[in-house]
Amino acid sequence: MIPNWLLQRSLLTPERIALSFEEEQWTFKEANDKAHILAKKLTANGVKPRSRVAIYAPSHPDIIWMMYACMHLQCEMVLLNLRLTDKELAYQIDDAAVDFILVEDLLVGKLPVNKVPSLTFNEIYTSHEEGFILANEWDDDQTMTIMYTSGTTGYPKGVRQTVGNHVSSATSSVYNMGLVEDDCWLCTMPLFHISGFSMLAKSLLHGVEIKLYPKFSVKEIVNELLAGTVTRMSVVSVTLERIISELEARNAKVSPKFLTMLAGGGPVPIDYLKRAEQLGLNVSQTYGMTETSSQTATLSSTDALRKLGSAGKALFFNQIRIDGAEKAFDQGEILIRGPHVTPGYIGRFSDKSSQENGWLHSGDIGYLDDEGYLYVVDRRSDLIISGGENIYPAEIENVLVSHDAVREAGVCGVENEKWGQVPNAFVVLKERVNVDELLAFCRGHLANYKVPHQIYIVSELPRNGSNKLLRRKLKELLNKE
Template identity: 55%
Template sequence: MIPNWLLQRAYITPNRMALSFGEEQWTFRQLLEEASEIAQKLRWNGLNEGDRIALLGRSTPNMVFVIHGCLLAGLEIVMLNSRLSSKEISWQLNDCDASVLIVDDEFLDRIKEINTSKLTFSAIESSGKESFTVTEIWEPSRTITIMYTSGTTGFPKGVRQTAGNHTSSALSSVLNLGLADDDIWLCTMPLFHISGFSILARSVIYGMGVRLYEKFDAISIVDEIENGTATRISVVATGLHRILEEFETKGSVAHPSFKTMLAGGGPVPDDYLRRAANYQLPVLQTYGMTETSSQTATLSSEDALQKSGSAGKPLFFNRIKIRDAEQPGDFGEVLIKGPHVTLGYIGHASERDPLEDGWLPTGDIGYIDEDGYLFIVDRRSDLIISGGENIYPAEIENVLISHPHVKEAGVCGQDHPEWGSVPVAFIVGYKNVSVTDLEDYCVQQLARYKIPKAFHLVDELPRNASNKLLRRKLKEWAATGIHKK
């Protein structure tokens, strides 16, 4: 039995701050009032419990109200990535078979050629209302959200995330991170992404306030962390880098009340972790995916220094193992089991079972050390096999990013007539970066076969809407010699 999150939270702590944005803020009672009004308007527009809708919006308070309104109305929400092109959005709409696209008016130009029935935010605001009885108890298997995988390889898949998945993820996280009455989670992650939505879910399950940002703003974020107006934040490696640069420019440190910088979306370079310690930023690496409703493993704060580079141990309800590993330290595909794992996909992938004998194959390569800590090495699809040797791009990227003249680094394999494949590097650097320096630096720290055979200086690296590095695009650059978007 899972209580309707917002109904239960507004009943338990109605006057606690739920959401703030700029100078505005709302309590959980006010959040429920806003969401209830939207839910009644959705009913008036013919949307009933169990209907599947698609949602396209920005990370604004109105988007939060609409999300909770949809949940109160009992709708399945397909969270559309607002950074996708019209063609990509159209493909996902056709695949998910949503009855209606609920859309922020800001995106109307992008979807004008799309045939799906549309309901704009402004139309909802001006529409009539129809009263109905809100379902107070959710079945754990009830689909709450559907999010498409980032599509770094092949076609994206629509992942079902249930009430049980999200609730289990939130409970596992709080058992690891802890919770205080004054906790405020600074949300700069897009709400359409599992990292952003999971913050909203934790908020109503925990009774924790969310400080919402529409866009990532390193200067404002550092101000919040310095001043103690936020106690936790979720970031990806690129965001962490920008935050560190701002701290280094200001020479300040985090407020004593700041507890957690949860870093996901891929391995965090060791250099970032060392730099963060200088500014009293407790960076905890975490590992998860769309199919696991956010976190599966997270490094606890007491282990952050002694297990640098690890994603930690599985959270309380979760299990992790390495395929075919015979002893600690053996590399292999990471397999996951737990109540946070999706029950399946929709659309073109609906017949595909995500599990093998109850375990979710992740496509990630990692190992578990002798103390039970998980280390993610790389994506299986990104592995470079050169002359029979396995090369993991993330290892080379870690070395390159530690160079003082490098901002970002991406490594991929390039076909080679003799070795099969060799590593090549793409570098976003400062003005004084040079290829000769980078080669010399790698020679000091890497085996000869791991040293990139070419270094390309570029203005930016290709990333998807979740800021994940697109190594398949790097491979295209390497093959064609075109190094600009």
Template identity: 60%
Template sequence: MYPNWILQRAYLTPLRSALTYEGQTWTFQELNELSMKRARQLTALGIKQKDRIAIMGPSTTGLVVMIYACMHLQCEMVMLNRRLSRSEIAYQLEDSEAVTVLVADEDAEKIPTNTLSYHLFSTVENSFEQVVDIAKEWTLTQTTSIMYTSGTTGFPKGVRQTVGNHQASATASVLNLGLQADDTWLCAVPLFHISGFSILVRSLLYGNKVQLYENFDADAIAQNIIEGAATYMSVVAVTLERILHALEQRNALASPQFKMLLAGGGPVPKDYLTRASALNLAVAQTYGMTETSSQTATLASEDAMQKIGSAGKPLFFNQIKISEPNAQGEGEICIRGPHVTPGYIGRFAQKSSTIEGWLHTGDIGYMDEDGYLFVVDRRADLIISGGENIYPAEIENVLLAHSAVQEAGVCGMDHPQWGQVPIAFVVLKEQISIELLHAFCQLKLAKYKVPKEIIVIDELPRNGANKLLRRKLVELLPSDI
């Protein structure tokens, strides 16, 4: 058995600053008291311990307290991405079989109209309280969070992350980065993503403060880095570039107190690393996924220029191997360790997450002679746009649902701001305007998944088995888009 993280942290360092948001700061003791109250209010509304519930809201103190309240109740939290469309959210609610939804008032309109049960944050916060016995200990196998990741079939998979997964990830990270009592994590990534959620976990386990931003604000974050008010931050390439630009515009350097930017969600361009170095800004490239509760490998900042393009070495408890490598040593990246998910829920509940203990990522990569991981392609067809993973099959399934579309294929096109954007190719059964197809996609998909362009062609490239060859779609991209 392991201690309830929130109770234990409030016991060990009650008066230490835990969270800062919009100029206000809460201690660990205050967050514990608020979340205990919220747990009693949730209980009064009929939510039972260990229920599976869904949560959606912006990254604010209200969401943090609601998450901690659900942790106190040992609920399995389905973290809903508030950028998704109603139909995408409806799928996750149906697949997860969550008993209710806790939703921030400003996000109420995003909840599908046929949702049977949901509670606004304001309803919970103004509810009566009911006594509940908060567990002082948790088991390693207890599911804490569930996050949906797009599947290669086009159907998102609900990934379970346990107490043990999160603890192993946080422990491996701290063994890599080190720990000081005054460290502060600047969090400008959504809390519904594994990158944001893991920052909260690390805060509870390390006793460090989180500087929380509801939205990414390059100017405010640059000022924070200049002043040294934070020590660590997680970014993707597109947000890293915005921070670099903001610092360069001010002709300012990062404070010596700011230690590291952890960059995930795809490779970091060499130019960004060079610019960061000129600003005294250390950048550590990382590799991880929802199934591994954040980082699996991290490149030390001192190796950034010598091992450009590498995601580094596996963290202390983690193992990486390359399955069935070709002559160049490239093969599927496989991961083993205590941070790997035990499995999925819903339609993929019977699918094993590992084969003989190894998670087969579908990503292609190689290890160099020094043991550094290089990711060649994040899944054969995966599109990474602004750090968000987009599977072509998911967009294709939406397009194929339209009566005018006979066939659909999607690939990624390089984009100077977002890294990549999705481009769709369609074979039509009947004439329809591109504008109507775009409007159809906007109803069914998150904004970042909507194809940048939809191109009508006579036939899609396929192999002898009639399988779509998405890699050939790239060759069909017009030069003028």
């Protein structure tokens, strides 16, 4: 059992700042009070304790209060990615079998046609209230969040993250990075991602402030870094580079009060690391996934240049091993174990186990060096990471082959200066069609970041003896074209 985070935090440090947004600030007591009232309003609208509720809203205090209200109701929150298309949203809402959709008013029109009752934030705010039984403590095993992650089959899987998963992640984070008196996370990460949501968990558990930005705004962020008004931040390579460039343009060093720049979504190029060092910016590279409720390994900034390309070492409460490896540097699938690992999936994958003998099979290939540092060699199932978003080739391929003119499709990631990687597609046609039409078709079915940057028409796709698509060979095709 774990004390209800909101009640406990509001009891322990009621007057400490929980959230800043633009010119406004809220204490933990205010945050808890807001959440409590909203939970009563949700109750008045039929939301029951432990209901499963989808949330569809941009980064703004309102989505945080709604999430906190759902926590009080012990709801399972399905966090919908704002970039999803109509069809992707419909799939997730259907697969999760949610009881309600909480939606920001301006986004109502973007919801797909469906049979689930939806409540707009305005409807909730202006509702009357009804009492409910407030839980003083929560089960470790209680599912708190569900986040969809694209699977190797092309069908996104709803990953359950429990109260215990989030607590373990937040604790491992502190054991790794420390916790100081005026800690403050600058949040520009989407709150529907584990990278963003994990900051809310940290805020409530550690009692630290979040400065929320609705989106990545490099000038404002750099102002904070220079002023030392924040201490930690999460980025991906593409946003890190923009911050570094802005600092260089201003010819300024970050405040020594700023402690950690946590960089996820693949290794950071050496050039960025060297420039960051010049600027006094401590970059800690991390490795994690939705299934591990955020970080599972972290490379401290002091090791950044000595262990280039490494994702660091396991956090304290978890273990990492390489499947089949007998010695250092042997490559194999990265296996992860610990209290931060999801117990499993919901919906159509609910009977698919996430673990084997307690070990999560990440699908990623890597090795451990002789000092125990993890190196990720190849992303799981040809995963493409573009600006921090995960893209599975199979999902795009499924869309392409659903077009009448396409017989076969293969997708791979291609290096891109701005986004790290972008997807490119190769198609074998059944009948004539032009590329622009295929791109438009993709845009109708896929979130923008998943739409291939290039589609090549080819006569055949590289396959192995058993006719399995060899996605890694697609890049070689590119060079031949």
